[in-house]
Amino acid sequence: MKTGFSVFLVAFVAxxxxxxxxxxxxxxxxxxxKQTAILQSGDTWPPQRTxxxxxxxxxxxxxxxxxxxxxQVRQTGVANQLELISLGQHQAADxxxxxxxxxxxxxLNSFSNxxxxxxxxxxxxxxxxxxFGPDDTVIAxxxxxxxxxxxxxxxxxxxxxADISRGWGLRQSVAxxxxxxxxxxxxxxxxxxxxxAIGAREPDLNWxxxxxxxxxxxxxxxxxxxxxxxxxxRPISGRPAPEALTLKAEFAPPAGMxxxxxxxxxxxxxxxxxxxxxxxxxxxxxxPATAAK
Amino acid sequence: MNDESKSTRPAPxxxxxxxxxxxxxxxxxATLALLFFGGLYLDSHSxxxxxxxxxxxxxxxxxxxxxxxxxxxxxxxGKRIYEAVCGICHGNDGAGKPxxxxxxxxxxWVLAKGVNRLAHxxxxxxxxxxxxxxxxxNLNMAAMGAALSDADLAAVLAYVRxxxxxxxxxxxxxxxxxxxxxxxxxPQAVTGDQLxxxxx
Amino acid sequence: MNQTDSNSAAVNEIDASCRVPLxxxxxxxxxxxxxxxxxxxxxxxxxxxxxxxxxxPGLTYxxxxxxxxxxxxxxxxxxxxxxxxxxxxxxxxxxxLALPMVPLAGANxxxxxVLLGTLGILLGHSTGxxxxxxxxxxxxxxxxxxxxxxxxxxxxxxxxxxxxLYPSHWFLFSALLWxxxxxxxxxxxxxxxxxxxxxxxxxxxxxxxxxxxxxxxALFGIGxxxxxxxxxxxxxxxxxxxxxxxxxxxxxxxxxxxIPQSAPVPAWLPATSAxxxxxxxxxxxxxxxxxxxxxxxxxxxxxxxxxGFILFGVLSFAASAFLYLAEACPRYxxxxxxxxxxxxxTQWQLLGFIGMILVGAIYEILPRTMAKPxxxxxxxxxxxxxxxxxxxxxxxxxxxxxxxQGLKLRDFHVPFAAASAAxxxxxxxxxxxxxxxxxxxxxxxxxxLIMTIQWKLGLLKTVIAAIKAxxxxxxxxx
Numbered sequence: 003m004k005t006g007f008s009v010f011l012v013a014f015v016a017x018x019x020x021x022x023x024x025x026x027x028x029x030x031x032x033x034x035x036k037q038t039a040i041l042q043s044g045d046t047w048p049p050q051r052t053x054x055x056x057x058x059x060x061x062x063x064x065x066x067x068x069x070x071x072x073x074q075v076r077q078t079g080v081a082n083q084l085e086l087i088s089l090g091q092h093q094a095a096d097x098x099x100x101x102x103x104x105x106x107x108x109x110l111n112s113f114s115n116x117x118x119x120x121x122x123x124x125x126x127x128x129x130x131x132x133x134f135g136p137d138d139t140v141i142a143x144x145x146x147x148x149x150x151x152x153x154x155x156x157x158x159x160x161x162x163x164a165d166i167s168r169g170w171g172l173r174q175s176v177a178x179x180x181x182x183x184x185x186x187x188x189x190x191x192x193x194x195x196x197x198x199a200i201g202a203r204e205p206d207l208n209w210x211x212x213x214x215x216x217x218x219x220x221x222x223x224x225x226x227x228x229x230x231x232x233x234x235x236r237p238i239s240g241r242p243a244p245e246a247l248t249l250k251a252e253f254a255p256p257a258g259m260x261x262x263x264x265x266x267x268x269x270x271x272x273x274x275x276x277x278x279x280x281x282x283x284x285x286x287x288x289x290p291a292t293a294a295k
Numbered sequence: 296m297n298d299e300s301k302s303t304r305p306a307p308x309x310x311x312x313x314x315x316x317x318x319x320x321x322x323x324x325a326t327l328a329l330l331f332f333g334g335l336y337l338d339s340h341s342x343x344x345x346x347x348x349x350x351x352x353x354x355x356x357x358x359x360x361x362x363x364x365x366x367x368x369x370x371x372x373g374k375r376i377y378e379a380v381c382g383i384c385h386g387n388d389g390a391g392k393p394x395x396x397x398x399x400x401x402x403x404w405v406l407a408k409g410v411n412r413l414a415h416x417x418x419x420x421x422x423x424x425x426x427x428x429x430x431x432x433n434l435n436m437a438a439m440g441a442a443l444s445d446a447d448l449a450a451v452l453a454y455v456r457x458x459x460x461x462x463x464x465x466x467x468x469x470x471x472x473x474x475x476x477x478x479x480x481x482p483q484a485v486t487g488d489q490l491x492x493x494x495x
Numbered sequence: 496m497n498q499t500d501s502n503s504a505a506v507n508e509i510d511a512s513c514r515v516p517l518x519x520x521x522x523x524x525x526x527x528x529x530x531x532x533x534x535x536x537x538x539x540x541x542x543x544x545x546x547x548x549x550x551x552p553g554l555t556y557x558x559x560x561x562x563x564x565x566x567x568x569x570x571x572x573x574x575x576x577x578x579x580x581x582x583x584x585x586x587x588x589x590x591x592l593a594l595p596m597v598p599l600a601g602a603n604x605x606x607x608x609v610l611l612g613t614l615g616i617l618l619g620h621s622t623g624x625x626x627x628x629x630x631x632x633x634x635x636x637x638x639x640x641x642x643x644x645x646x647x648x649x650x651x652x653x654x655x656x657x658x659x660l661y662p663s664h665w666f667l668f669s670a671l672l673w674x675x676x677x678x679x680x681x682x683x684x685x686x687x688x689x690x691x692x693x694x695x696x697x698x699x700x701x702x703x704x705x706x707x708x709x710x711x712x713a714l715f716g717i718g719x720x721x722x723x724x725x726x727x728x729x730x731x732x733x734x735x736x737x738x739x740x741x742x743x744x745x746x747x748x749x750x751x752x753x754i755p756q757s758a759p760v761p762a763w764l765p766a767t768s769a770x771x772x773x774x775x776x777x778x779x780x781x782x783x784x785x786x787x788x789x790x791x792x793x794x795x796x797x798x799x800x801x802x803g804f805i806l807f808g809v810l811s812f813a814a815s816a817f818l819y820l821a822e823a824c825p826r827y828x829x830x831x832x833x834x835x836x837x838x839x840x841t842q843w844q845l846l847g848f849i850g851m852i853l854v855g856a857i858y859e860i861l862p863r864t865m866a867k868p869x870x871x872x873x874x875x876x877x878x879x880x881x882x883x884x885x886x887x888x889x890x891x892x893x894x895x896x897x898x899x900q901g902l903k904l905r906d907f908h909v910p911f912a913a914a915s916a917a918x919x920x921x922x923x924x925x926x927x928x929x930x931x932x933x934x935x936x937x938x939x940x941x942x943x944l945i946m947t948i949q950w951k952l953g954l955l956k957t958v959i960a961a962i963k964a965x966x967x968x969x970x971x972x973x
Binding site for chain 2: 586587589661662663721722723724725726731732733734735736737738739740744756759760761762763765766767769770773774776777780781825
């Protein structure tokens, strides 16, 4: 390239293309306000946060919690699951033989391993998983055969992945989850566990506060730094304050002192409690749990 | 620093030069090959820029296939939509209202074995005379179910067929989809006679 | 003294014209480098002694690490790179630096912005976006300062006698455009009063991070390396065709990388980034081939001099770019996502690649512009080994520890605490690497500081001599 102008032009076009594809297009696709409908429910997602929780999100940003914690759940696959709920008037032993007899059905015989293998050791207790895999024609064929016999089954769609198996969520995080976050802090390092559903895993406000003041008092092998500056250690005047933390002996303040959370600590804890499991959405489906289960 | 070997230093006044050459063929071929394979990858994994397709779903069809189709949630959904859309005229108890809408409880159109004929009613609407449970109704119904998704309308029909003493079979989203496809692009309100000629 | 004596007067004049702005840029950069590495060590201490900063909100991990990262990028890498760009443009134009006071003002504004930004982060006003944590006032200062320096660079480029452009021109000129556009866009969208809702913010932040840490630093670093490599090798840069092809593919494909494969965004974004990363292997390969062809068989020696720094930097570029692009492969990313691996790759890019190239360039350029030899060449030579060993000790355990952590995270039978603990031993080794890097950067700071003091004393002597000089009686025409 001979002139400075041609270098500028080439660079402009290259960066402009990337700007168009990775800034402009996503802004239009993702940056507009939109609530999503939750599957099989009249509600929308995400729920609005309370005032304290929104202030707590600002505390989360202020202390850089996203440096060690992520707020996103990954999913590596999805599976259809067929569970046997009730055998009606049949016996478990008859059922196993009956399943074997179904193997001549074309949609089912290639799944003989999945269907019959684990059931060989089945002790008759319900519910039991009949099939867990990506193919839904198997489930349709099975249900068609079992329904007329009065055998009740439950077909569910289940998200799979390491994060989900760890109990960090029931589905992957999608754009809709972050609609009301300002700023959106996904995190890039898991020095500590993922926090997407921490409010569902540890729903106790006092646990969250104790964890902030002295992480090793509630999680023995935690490497999280203590955030004692979020708390006030003050002498007990008269009666202990109702919001004072109860701590184990080695972490408790000296006698006559109590540990009281500052408003910042309270807001952060309320924010963490507001982080619940994601509801099933069209873009991240799973069969919602029902109250009866 | 100053006692670097003089052999690695050019004359200080000289600015660096570059030898003229063209890019070799093999690197251009390699780039084109990577472009091709990368394009294949994009085709199969990008969901074609659909804003609802997230990895690991490869396409919009795959995502649709994995939507949960039934479950107790669907029954509640059917009830909710029915009461919002249909119950105004047909009543939340399915008894209908004289001069407004025929009853659904015990209606032979609802209790038919198949769903094909029944699905035409919310998808196309009804005009003219229609006999329900021995009584004649001469009203107009708009296609109240045309705006609902297949899954939602199936949930409503399933709810109607299993409530208020009705005990008919289930309705799946596929059944509704088949009827919708058969109707095509220009649904027109059916009359009672036309309905009778549609198979169940 | 040898080289400046044998240089022609014209070259000496060019070097002298860069003296003050470069001293401002390099001086601040050396100071921020020391501070950045020190804060990085303070951050790492949070893992070795978690209760150390329990009562000190300023140095909590979230603050210290963010401040350290930004100091390395904005405090050290970019101002030092800008200084080298100014000098290279002046030399290649065979004309003195145009508007020399403008980049001086820019340098001061820039360092003020970095100071404000760092204080802002430590006091809790971080914006929350990775690599964009400086609060708005600091960001505005940085952008304004950048424009001032870029104006002078563009003017110097425009005044060149020989209109033919050398490959370094392409890379460095594009680098100026790259930072200006990405920094202004990212800050305008994210730090304005109405940022976009939701995960679009994260997409913009990823776009910025990729275009600065990968493409931007590559443009700066390779441009600088391709200026010095032929000089040290004693022969021309090998292959204009290769270099042009590498430049074009780097800016075209490299700019689209950056969206992580696990991102909570529609599938087309990570798929596009994976596609771009696959193609970005080509420019990395081509640039490595050009460097190798230029150096191989030329009698180039590593030694402890600036040549060694530049070579180490180019090797680090190849290695860190390869690992960065490999992270975009969906299968591998599942193993190393959210582990220390990504952090290690970034530190390799910042310290191993651009850091080493810039330190080598400073050691090479500063004696020329100051017209004085380095005050402590032994320290400078020692710093090469401190940096080289320190960076490898810092980065490689992070990479291995990250992979270990990732393997354990994928297996949900392994409790989370075990996955974190797996990386802890590697973190301890990597902190010793950081200490070595800190010592090396202190050597650099010492050299720069002494040269600054010598220069200021020289100025002072000139002023005092002017005051003491006998008055010249003028001829009064009555």
